[in-house]
Amino acid sequence: MSALEPTLIRPGDNPDITKERRAATVPVNALAAFIHGGADIVKRRKEIYDAVEAEPALRNNLRLEFLPREQRHEEQARRAVAMTDHATDIIDGSDMFGEGIYYQSLIMGRDLHALSLHYSMVLPAIQNQSDEEQMEEWLELIITRSIVATYAQTELGHGTNLSKLETTATYDPETEEFILHSPTITATKWWPGALGKSSNYAIVMAQLYVKGKHYGPHPFFVQLRHRDTHLPLPGITIGDIGPKLGINGSDNGFLRFNQFRIPRKAMFARNARVEKDGTYVPPKHAKLGFGAMVFVRSIMIKDQATQLAAAVTIATRYAAIRRQGEIVPNGQEVQILDYQTQQYRIFPNIAKTLVFLFAAYEIKDLYLKVTSQLQEGNVSLLPQLHGLSSGLKSIVSWDTAQGIEQCRLACGGHGYSQASGFPDIYSYAVGGCTYEGENIVMLLQVARGLVKLVPGIRSGNPDLTEITAYLGAKPSSKSNFTCAANTSPTDLVAYFEHAAREQLFAAYDFWKANESRYPTSEEAWNKAGIELSKASRLHVKAYLVRNYFNYVSRNTDSKIQGVLLALGKLYALDQLSGAAGAFLRGGFFNDGQISTARHGIYLLLEELRPNAVAIVDSFDISDRELSSVLGRRDGNVYENLLKWAMQSPLNESDISTAYTKHLKPMMVEARSKL
Numbered sequence: 272m273s274a275l276e277p278t279l280i281r282p283g284d285n286p287d288i289t290k291e292r293r294a295a296t297v298p299v300n301a302l303a304a305f306i307h308g309g310a311d312i313v314k315r316r317k318e319i320y321d322a323v324e325a326e327p328a329l330r331n332n333l334r335l336e337f338l339p340r341e342q343r344h345e346e347q348a349r350r351a352v353a354m355t356d357h358a359t360d361i362i363d364g365s366d367m368f369g370e371g372i373y374y375q376s377l378i379m380g381r382d383l384h385a386l387s388l389h390y391s392m393v394l395p396a397i398q399n400q401s402d403e404e405q406m407e408e409w410l411e412l413i414i415t416r417s418i419v420a421t422y423a424q425t426e427l428g429h430g431t432n433l434s435k436l437e438t439t440a441t442y443d444p445e446t447e448e449f450i451l452h453s454p455t456i457t458a459t460k461w462w463p464g465a466l467g468k469s470s471n472y473a474i475v476m477a478q479l480y481v482k483g484k485h486y487g488p489h490p491f492f493v494q495l496r497h498r499d500t501h502l503p504l505p506g507i508t509i510g511d512i513g514p515k516l517g518i519n520g521s522d523n524g525f526l527r528f529n530q531f532r533i534p535r536k537a538m539f540a541r542n543a544r545v546e547k548d549g550t551y552v553p554p555k556h557a558k559l560g561f562g563a564m565v566f567v568r569s570i571m572i573k574d575q576a577t578q579l580a581a582a583v584t585i586a587t588r589y590a591a592i593r594r595q596g597e598i599v600p601n602g603q604e605v606q607i608l609d610y611q612t613q614q615y616r617i618f619p620n621i622a623k624t625l626v627f628l629f630a631a632y633e634i635k636d637l638y639l640k641v642t643s644q645l646q647e648g649n650v651s652l653l654p655q656l657h658g659l660s661s662g663l664k665s666i667v668s669w670d671t672a673q674g675i676e677q678c679r680l681a682c683g684g685h686g687y688s689q690a691s692g693f694p695d696i697y698s699y700a701v702g703g704c705t706y707e708g709e710n711i712v713m714l715l716q717v718a719r720g721l722v723k724l725v726p727g728i729r730s731g732n733p734d735l736t737e738i739t740a741y742l743g744a745k746p747s748s749k750s751n752f753t754c755a756a757n758t759s760p761t762d763l764v765a766y767f768e769h770a771a772r773e774q775l776f777a778a779y780d781f782w783k784a785n786e787s788r789y790p791t792s793e794e795a796w797n798k799a800g801i802e803l804s805k806a807s808r809l810h811v812k813a814y815l816v817r818n819y820f821n822y823v824s825r826n827t828d829s830k831i832q833g834v835l836l837a838l839g840k841l842y843a844l845d846q847l848s849g850a851a852g853a854f855l856r857g858g859f860f861n862d863g864q865i866s867t868a869r870h871g872i873y874l875l876l877e878e879l880r881p882n883a884v885a886i887v888d889s890f891d892i893s894d895r896e897l898s899s900v901l902g903r904r905d906g907n908v909y910e911n912l913l914k915w916a917m918q919s920p921l922n923e924s925d926i927s928t929a930y931t932k933h934l935k936p937m938m939v940e941a942r943s944k945l
């Protein structure tokens with residue numbers, strides 16, 4: 272290992288992990304700087320980390336995994352308040368995407384909390400969707416935390432299909448009020464984070480009715496609880512929806528309205544509004560009211576990549592210290608990281624982590640660009656942002672969940688223990704496959720945008736953007752792939768673009784052919800759903816491969832070039848061999864080339880093996896953030912597993928109540944009958 276990183280090796284560390292760090296050839300600091308966007312950012316991470324560690328209120332002394340839900344919920348509220356109390360002293364509040372997310376993960380761990388939705392959806396909605404008067408009234412309340420707010424859209428009966436939400440907002444011109452009502456059980460709002468017990472305000476999505484005319488779902492800013500007593504206001508019923516797969520520090524809630532009146536100015540009015548006399552003024556783009564969802568779809572890409580980074584860090588470090596079995600029978604047990612199958616479970620996920628992270632940087636830039644254009648009333652890039660954020664959200668959250676599970680399995684039995692960190696990482700991250708738009712539904716949205724391009728491309732009048740430009744290229748009949756070592760990033764990108772283009776055309780033709788088989792185009796679309804979502808997947812993967820190689824081409828440090836290139840190739844070849852059918856279509860690849868791609872993967876695993884620990888070290892995840900006994904920097908896993916288990920409340924006494932109440936009487940009775 273390079274002399275640049277003496278701090279990573281300390282006396283008392285596990286000898287195997289030290290051996291790995293000494294043998295690595297990649298400079299960890301340089302790689303960390305590139306991954307995080309500059310040495311100054313890595314330095315800021317350290318400053319933020321030190322400041323958090325130094326502040327007693329931000330110490331995480333309670334181990335969340337041993338707490339019952341009520342205590343976990345309370346502890347997370349304490350942490351959320353302390354986190355935001357100290358935020359302005361520690362982080363740059365204007366950098367939510369970067370410093371904000373990092374600071375939050377140090378303190379809150381893998382859980383949502385009382386203020387998650389307040390910051391991630393309500394704040395951006397108020398900034399982007401309220402008119403000046405509303406902004407004046409609401410923004411300060413949110414920023415100062417004088418109120419706590421959430422985003423209440425999903426109902427018991429409808430999450431995906433927003434056009435069929437049942438909560439109504441009926442305008443009464445007499446009193447200049449809207450009447451919110453939940454007409455059925457299925458109209459009950461269900462799921463919103465921190466709605467159950469924490470929030471006293473919410474953005475409520477409701478169907479707008481004015482003078483008997485229906486205008487579709489619109490957002491309203493609604494007070495739910497009394498500001499002093501915190502009791503639900505008359506006409507409102509609220510509660511917690513109960514324990515979930517994960518994020519149990521958050522009180523996801525339910526909400527019902529019974530003819531509940533709110534003032535006219537409670538309807539967000541920057542994009543659409545209702546005048547005093549009931550005149551409806553429509554928005555410039557019908558989906559501007561969905562902006563808060565687009566924001567979270569954009570920021571969650573980095574959050575997901577961060578969870579995968581944690582999972583691969585744990586699995587790699589543990590595989591370096593775990594010795595089990597022999598490769599050549601000679602009595603010397605090997606580090607499990609030396610098994611090719613182990614490398615295959617972990618290294619493609621290391622590659623994915625960077626592929627996703629670099630895409631997160633791009634979607635952040637696009638989001639900021641579109642937001643600033645929207646301020647000027649320019650909605651032209653909104654469909655592009657909707658398409659890219661929906662597609663990335665689907666692919667990244669799915670592959671992250673699969674990757675975390677592979678890493679867990681790669682840690683054997685200890686991976687199943689909460690000490691590993693995997694149960695929290697997985698249950699937190701996998702929520703991202705569902706929230707902000709169920710993944711398949713989002714892929715179908717991407718397809719909806721893509722198919723519109725096909726007639727123009729075929730007629731020689733393509734209407735393409737930077738992201739879809741490749742669809743207009745002339746198809747090649749055969750790939751030039753010969754071997755992984757020689758293949759260039761440009762070639763790899765071209766293979767994915769070819770496969771994505773062909774799949775899109777095939778899905779389009781299948782849909783159109785279906786139109787003669789089914790009564791309507793929509794039914795034909797439904798029967799082409801699998802092919803269409805495949806087209807979206809390949810389109811997003813082509814974007815990911817292209818974006819990765821574009822991003823790493825900015826690197827000027829030759830010492831990290833090799834590793835970055837090897838990881839990009841590993842991602843591309845792994846995805847290529849996993850979706851071989853799409854590349855074999857029309858003889859573009861042949862069987863021999865697919866098998867060459869697989870052999871390329873094996874060579875890349877071997878090439879990356881000596882630097883595996885150094886690469887995950889460069890993700891710069893502290894033990895505090897990692898919160899995993901298996902993934903500790905020092906590799907001293909076994910003694911710390913024992914220490915961790917001793918914290919189990921069941922170990923507070925030698926004899927449990929389960930024994931006294933149930934097992935003892937059973938055995939005593941059985942013995943008496945012998």
Ligand SMILES: CCCCC/C=C\C/C=C\C/C=C\C/C=C\C/C=C/C(=O)SCCNC(=O)CCNC(=O)[C@H](O)C(C)(C)COP(=O)(O)OP(=O)(O)OC[C@H]1O[C@@H](n2cnc3c(N)ncnc32)[C@H](O)[C@@H]1OP(=O)(O)O
Nearest residue numbers: 371372390391424430431433558561571574657706707708
């Ligand atoms: C303290 C610091 C904190 C910092 C943050 C730190 C970390 C953050 C990390 C993680 C996140 C943290 C917290 C959040 C966690 C959980 C919160 C979860 C919240 C939620 O889940 S809220 C509810 C989300 N619900 C959905 O997403 C519903 C999904 N459904 C839809 O979006 C749509 O209805 C639909 C399915 C996309 C479309 O329905 P459909 O009926 O088929 O079509 P139409 O609605 O008629 O659309 C026609 C037209 O419009 C286009 N369209 C659709 N949506 C949009 C959009 N948003 N923008 C632009 N255009 C859109 C669509 O493509 C069609 O276009 P056409 O041209 O084809 O007509």
Ligand SMILES: Cc1cc2nc3c(=O)[nH]c(=O)nc-3n(C[C@H](O)[C@H](O)[C@H](O)COP(=O)(O)OP(=O)(O)OC[C@H]3O[C@@H](n4cnc5c(N)ncnc54)[C@H](O)[C@@H]3O)c2cc1C
Nearest residue numbers: 422423424425429430431462463464702705706707708711
């Ligand atoms: C952890 C978590 C946090 C959440 N937080 C919030 C929150 O803060 N605020 C909020 O309002 N909501 C929240 N939600 C709700 C979330 O946004 C919805 O669950 C999500 O949008 C999916 O909607 P649904 O549950 O109705 O699923 P459904 O739409 O019922 O989906 C079920 C299945 O049907 C399929 N399906 C549905 N429609 C189609 C279609 N058109 N084409 C093809 N297949 C289809 C889906 O692909 C899926 O397989 C949260 C959910 C979770 C899990």
